[in-house]
Amino acid sequence: MDIVFINELRIDTVIGVRDWERRVRQTLVLDLELAADTATAAESDDVGDALDYDAVTRQLTEHVRDMEHALVETLAEDVAMMLRDEFGIPWLRLRVTKPGAVPGARAVGVVIERGQWPGAA
């Protein structure tokens, strides 16, 4: 099993626990590592055999844009569930970064891993 990745995907959404954060859109940055079999696609040279990172990115962007969560934890869990359901991804690692959310820190956020790496005991 291999990894298809998406780095620094920026999406505007409603996110945050403060009252003012419910009234604005803020930019989150998402980094994903998605377990995928790349060997079959490499053999056929057909995107139909690949985990299509363009399709994942489009669906993910639409999904996150429409959300209104308080915590980045909730958003991350929601994204992981959607990706695993829609694309049959067995394992993923997701980093959700909220730039400039805390004075003195460039960014804060969460990293989650969900699912089982295929073949792992």
Ligand SMILES: Nc1nc2c(c(=O)[nH]1)N=C([C@H](O)[C@@H](O)CO)CN2
């Ligand atoms: N673990 C978390 N802590 C905090 C979050 C969060 O989503 N997860 N959010 C906030 C606020 O929304 C912050 O970004 C702005 O004050 C605070 N702590």
